[in-house]
Amino acid sequence: MSLEKNFGWKPTKSEGEAKFVVKEFNNEVFLVNERGEVVEVSAKGSLAFLALGSVGHQAWQKAQSISKNNA
Amino acid sequence: MPKPKVLLIGWDAADWDVITPLMESGQMPALKKLVEHGMSGKLATLEPVFSPMLWSSIATGKLADKHGVLGFTEPDYSTGSVRPVSTHSRKTAAIWNILSHQKLKTNVVGWWPSHPAEPLNGVMVSNFYQKAGRPHGETWPMAPGTVFPKKSSDIFKNLRVHPGDLTDEHILPFVPLASQVNQEEDKRLNSVGKILAEAASIHNAGTWLIENTEWDFMAIYYDNIDHFCHGFMKYHPPYIKGLDEK
Numbered sequence: 363m364s365l366e367k368n369f370g371w372k373p374t375k376s377e378g379e380a381k382f383v384v385k386e387f388n389n390e391v392f393l394v395n396e397r398g399e400v401v402e403v404s405a406k407g408s409l410a411f412l413a414l415g416s417v418g419h420q421a422w423q424k425a426q427s428i429s430k431n432n433a
Numbered sequence: 434m435p436k437p438k439v440l441l442i443g444w445d446a447a448d449w450d451v452i453t454p455l456m457e458s459g460q461m462p463a464l465k466k467l468v469e470h471g472m473s474g475k476l477a478t479l480e481p482v483f484s485p486m487l488w489s490s491i492a493t494g495k496l497a498d499k500h501g502v503l504g505f506t507e508p509d510y511s512t513g514s515v516r517p518v519s520t521h522s523r524k525t526a527a528i529w530n531i532l533s534h535q536k537l538k539t540n541v542v543g544w545w546p547s548h549p550a551e552p553l554n555g556v557m558v559s560n561f562y563q564k565a566g567r568p569h570g571e572t573w574p575m576a577p578g579t580v581f582p583k584k585s586s587d588i589f590k591n592l593r594v595h596p597g598d599l600t601d602e603h604i605l606p607f608v609p610l611a612s613q614v615n616q617e618e619d620k621r622l623n624s625v626g627k628i629l630a631e632a633a634s635i636h637n638a639g640t641w642l643i644e645n646t647e648w649d650f651m652a653i654y655y656d657n658i659d660h661f662c663h664g665f666m667k668y669h670p671p672y673i674k675g676l677d678e679k
Binding site for chain 1: 598636638639641
C-alpha cells in the first residue's frame with residue numbers, strides 16, 4: 363500500500379521522535395509514524411498498544427469497534 | 434528553541450536491583466538511554482514505608498509531620514470511623530500548587546493522594562481515576578472530583594481501561610500458563626488484570642495530556658510495580674522454601 367496516497371504521509375528527517383497516528387484503511391486500523399513505520403492493530407490488542415498510551419488505546423478501541431460491526 | 438519542561442514520573446517500588454539487569458540485557462532501552470544521558474542514583478526511603486506519606490513528601494519536600502499525610506487512612510471525626518487520605522489531608526503546598534501559582538502550566542495524574550482533584554493552572558486527574566468500581570459491561574462513572582477542570586471529564590472517562598477489556602494478548606506475556614489456572618479457586622489472574630488495567634488507564638491519561646496540552650511541569654504516578662510486588666515478588670528468584678514450586 364502507498365502511505366503517501368492512502369494516509370497523506372510524508373517522510374521527514376526526524377531522528378529523535380516518531381509520533382504515531384491512527385489511520386483506518388479497508389476496515390483495518392493502523393498506527394503510522396513519520397518514519398513510515400506501519401503497525402496493524404488487532405481487535406485483541408497487545409501490550410505494545412497499551413505501552414503507547416492514549417494513541418494505542420484509541421487505535422485498539424477503533425479496531426474493536428470495526429471488528430464488532432463486521433461480526 | 435523549545436521551552437524546557439519537567440516531567441516527573443513516579444514508579445512506586447521500582448528497584449535498581451531489578452531494573453539494572455533488565456537494562457543490561459536490553460529489555461529497558463528507553464530507561465537505559467535516560468540513565469546514560471543523565472544522572473541516576475539510589476533514593477533512601479523514609480520510615481514507615483507508607484506510600485501516600487512518602488509520595489506526599491516527594492510532592493512537598495517535607496516530612497509527614499509537616500505535610501500531614503500520615504498513612505493510608507485517617508480518622509473521620511464526623512462519623513467516628515476512618516477514611517482514605519485525600520487531597521484535604523495535605524497541609525502544605527505541593528510542587529504543582531507552587532508552580533501553578535507562578536502561572537506555569539501544570540498537569541498531575543494519579544498522584545497518591547490527589548483526590549479530589551485540585552484546581553490547577555492545568556489539569557489534575559486524581560488517584561481515584563483508574564479504579565473500576567463496577568463489573569465489566571456496566572456503566573462505569575467516575576467519582577465526583579476525579580478530574581479538574583470538570584469539563585475535561587469526558588475526555589478522560591473514555592481513556593480508562595477496565596480489567597474486563599483485557600485479552601489473552603495482555604495477560605499471557607505475564608502469565609504464559611494462564612489457561613491452566615483454575616480461576617474459581619485462584620484469583621491471582623484477576624489481580625494481574627486489575628493492576629495492568631489501572632496502569633494502562635493512568636498511562637493513557639498521562640500520554641494524552643503530554644500530547645494534547647501545553648505544559649511546563651507534569652507529574653504522573655504509577656502504582657503497578659508496587660502492586661505486582663505485593664502480589665508476586667515472593668515468586669521472584671531466589672526460591673523461598675515452602676512456596677508451591679508450580
